[in-house]
Amino acid sequence: NGARLALMPQRDWDVNAAAVRALPVLEKIQKESGKASLADIIVLAGVVGVEKAASAAGLSIHVPFAPGRVDARQDQTDIEMFELLEPIADGFRNYRARLDVSTTESLLIDKAQQLTLTAPEMTALVGGMRVLGANFDGSKNGVFTDRVGVLSNDFFVNLLDMRYEWKATD
Numbered sequence: 294n295g296a297r298l299a300l301m302p303q304r305d306w307d308v309n310a311a312a313v314r315a316l317p318v319l320e321k322i323q324k325e326s327g328k329a330s331l332a333d334i335i336v337l338a339g340v341v342g343v344e345k346a347a348s349a350a351g352l353s354i355h356v357p358f359a360p361g362r363v364d365a366r367q368d369q370t371d372i373e374m375f376e377l378l379e380p381i382a383d384g385f386r387n388y389r390a391r392l393d394v395s396t397t398e399s400l401l402i403d404k405a406q407q408l409t410l411t412a413p414e415m416t417a418l419v420g421g422m423r424v425l426g427a428n429f430d431g432s433k434n435g436v437f438t439d440r441v442g443v444l445s446n447d448f449f450v451n452l453l454d455m456r457y458e459w460k461a462t463d
Contacts, residue, residue, distance in 0.1 A: 295365030296331035302376050308388045308429060332362035346425055346444035380404075385422050388429035420448035 297303050299320070304313055315338070323334045340356045347354045381391045384401025394400070405415035426441040428434065438447035451457070 294332070295363060296335055297365050297370065297375070298335065299331060300365065300367050300370050302372050302379070306379050307390065308380050308383055308386070310430070329360065330362050330364045332364050333360045336362065342425070343444065346442055349440075349443040350445045352444070383429070385418055386427055386429045387423075387432055387434055420446070420452075423448045 298309055298312055299316055303309055304316075319334045319338060320331060323329055323331045326334070329337075337358055337360075340358045343356050344354055379390075380388070381394055382389045382397065382400035382404070384397065384404060389397060389400075395403075401419075402415070405412075405418075410418065421444065422428070423436050424438045424441065424443065424445055424447050426436060428436065436448075437451040438445065440447060
């Protein structure tokens with residue numbers, strides 16, 4: 294997305310707080326590289342994160358990376374228009390800003406459809422994000438693992454464990 298995470302208004306969105314805290318490190322790497330875009334560095338950081346989490350689970354994987362993204366500039370960003378894109382929910386990161394709009398599960402499915410994910414892909418992404426500890430604001434809700442940061446199936450093992458009786462809370 295042109296590294297718009299580093300620009301206003303996305304830089305100030307609550308949902309992006311954790312990513313914004315990482316920006317100084319990524320910006321330093323970008324400057325030291327001399328030619329990589331911040332957008333490429335952000336994507337590469339995600340690639341490295343997934344490979345590291347898989348390695349922690351005892352797996353050796355290679356996530357392909359293709360450089361070539363270009364960074365957007367603040368003067369190319371219509372702040373008022375971008376403010377309309379601020380998410381009210383992101384079920385993949387357990388984020389919900391407003392309770393007066395639809396149900397949480399409907400908003401998750403809506404986001405998955407925007408990303409053109411199938412139901413199995415959505416399910417895998419939710420489980421993966423939870424075990425990686427990628428919840429908004431460091432929340433432990435729904436993490437279902439004692440090995441946060443390890444790309445494992447712990448989320449699903451614990452979710453489906455018959456020893457647990459799940460009950461609605463709202």
